[in-house]
Every structure is written in structure tokens, then in C-alpha cells.
Amino acid sequence: MEYYELLAKRRMYRHFSSEPIPPEVLEKILDSATRGPSAGFSQGFDFLVLNQKPALEQFWNLALTPQWKEETTSHKGLWNAPVVILPLANPDAYIQRYTEQDKDYSPLQDKDHWPVPYWYIDTAFASMLILNSVVYExxxxxxxxxxxxxACIKKSFQIPDNYHPIGAIAIGYPSSSDVSASAKRGRREKSSQFHFNQF
Ligand SMILES: Cc1cc2nc3c(=O)[nH]c(=O)nc-3n(C[C@H](O)[C@H](O)[C@H](O)COP(=O)(O)O)c2cc1C
Incomplete structure (x- = not known):
């Protein structure tokens, strides 16, 4: 698939069949998540991969109420997805990395000195790679x-306190007739979004 074609195809789906994802395909998708950049190459993100039925059930039972599952039309079948990945940001990995000798010139040993929380940025970059690889597959x-x-989800999957799930990614074969939100709302006019040389 050509790169710009892939980007044009990328969208979110909210209805899946329960057909399993071949393990070698899942492995490639997960590997792609490690190909992104990270501040100081700290790589301070982990992934909780739920791909077994009991774990998936446990997750959905905690994340969604039975009433919402019953009533939703927009997300019907989201919970059929055979894989759910929780990308986990770990700030401590960044603080630790920036105390190493090659970074000791930087003020970033203290969490409060980070201009933006790079652990969330890097975890989001990794998540984007997953989303793109999903399209490719x-x-x-x-x-x-x-x-x-x-808090309960963290506890029941033994996620350490200092790891923060930035959200979750459900992956599967879309059994979809739903229209993507971007198609419904439309993209912003580029002239209002890109500011050349001054805002
Ligand atoms: C940080 C973030 C959080 C999101 N949270 C949700 C969510 O909780 N539920 C949902 O259905 N979609 C969620 N989305 C998907 C967006 O609604 C979707 O990406 C956007 O409407 C554009 O549609 P498209 O990705 O299909 O082009 C989220 C997307 C991002 C980037």
C-alpha cells in the first residue's frame, strides 16, 4: 500500500467481528509501535496487550456499563474486537534517562521542568504507528x-502505579457500515489551520 493512500484510508472503526487476528500480523503491528521516536530515546512506554477472552471480558466489564452496551448504537460491537491494547506512559523512565551522564546538562531531571509531558507524546506517537499499521494490515x-x-483496571491487570494508560486501542476486522466521524464533520480548511511565517 502506498503511504499517502494509507493515510487517506486511516479512520476509526467502532464495530468489529470477533474473528481472531493472525499472530504474525499482530506481531508486526506491535513491532511497529517500537519504531517511533522518543525524547532522549527513553522509550518510556509499555503496552498491555489483551488478546485472550477472559482478559478482554474483564476489561470491557470494567470499562463499560451493561446499560451503555445495551443502549449504544454508535459503538455496537466494539467489544467484539479480538485485541485491545493499552498504551502505558511511564514518566519515571524519562526522569531516569535525563539523569544519565550525556543528559546531565539538561534541567529535565525534575518532572516539573518538562515543557510538555514527553511521556504522553511518545506514547501517542507509538499509538499512531499502531493505528497506521492496522490500516496496512x-x-x-x-x-x-x-x-x-x-484505578480498578490498573489493579486488575497489575499495571504498576507509575504507568499511565493514555487510552486503549481496539483492533479487529471491522464489520462496519458506520461512517467515520471525520467524514461526517469534515476536515478543517487548511488555510485556517496552517500558519506560514506568522500565526
Ligand atoms: C485522544 C483521542 C481520544 C479519542 N477518544 C475516543 C473515544 O473515547 N471514543 C470514540 O469513539 N472515539 C474516540 N476517538 C476517535 C476520534 O473520535 C476520531 O479519531 C475522530 O473523530 C476522527 O475520525 P477518524 O479517526 O475516523 O478520521 C479518540 C481519538 C483520539 C485521538
């Missing part, structure tokens, strides 16, 4: 927020 994905029971 003719699968579909949804990046979504975890709005419920986050």
Missing part, C-alpha cells in the same frame, strides 16, 4: 478513552 481500530474504573 487491512484491519480496523479505535483509539478510545478509558473513562470508568481506571
Amino acid at each position: 487491512n484491519l480496523g481500530a479505535l483509539f478510545f478513552g478509558i473513562f470508568r474504573n481506571l
